[in-house]
Amino acid sequence: MTVAFNWTFLIAAPFWALMIFLPAWRWTRRVLASPWVPLLPLLVYFPIALAHFGELWRVVSTPDLAELQAFLAQPYGAATIWAHLIAFDLFLGRWMYFDGQARGIRPLIMSPILVLTIFLSPFGIVAFLAVRSASVRRPEASLTA
Template identity: 45%
Template sequence: MTGFLFEITFWLTVPFWGLMVFAPTWAWTPRIVSSPLIAAPPLVVYTALVAGHLPELWATMSSPELGELREFLGTSWGASAVWAQVLAWDLLIGAWMYRESRRLGLNPLLMGPLLVFTIILSPFGFAVFLLIRARCDTPDRATTVVTRQ
């Protein structure tokens, strides 16, 4: 069962990534990916994986030590749970990047490959996007967020 949950987790996120990469200008894409509920499918898998292991999970995460964390990740349920968590957070980061790119008017031909890069190596994709965002965004948009002007 753990192997199945591991395998299905990625496929539960693919439709959302697909919308952002291949249909970024479709009217429904921003509506769908603006919801934090897009992270719910992998988090449901996460919950299923850890439900029977909460004491072990709590002990490992409440006072993390390298040896214990390595042991935790050495279990199929632990590695699969972390995988589900990573995919959920990566999807939320990707959705934020997508929304910001639309706000900034960035070309989808730039963002598509960057989102794919983020799927594969999210910290690097996110860092590249932050650099692009810093370059393209207005220096002080605090008043525009409040006044919408």
């Protein structure tokens, strides 16, 4: 499970690096244009989640703190939830990247917000939405990405 846990972030890291360090590079936009990018960490999630599906389903379908704690205490439980978080954060970061570009939010503002999103996505999304609400949308901008 340690290998699966470690691979989850390693799969996502190159995409975060592109958005943070090379946001204006044409290949960044091309690579991230694929809607499959945020799903790549799920390559780790699905095998583990399917192997422990009964327990995972019980934990998410009838939320109970003790049950969740017990699930997360297992290496497979922590690896499953970690992969879920990494995939969701990448989905969120990708959306923020494209929306920020469409709104003309400068990379010097977006990059720290994306870093914050990697580590603490609730803080990152609040920061992004605050900046987003203060920005003016470019008329030619498209959110089709």
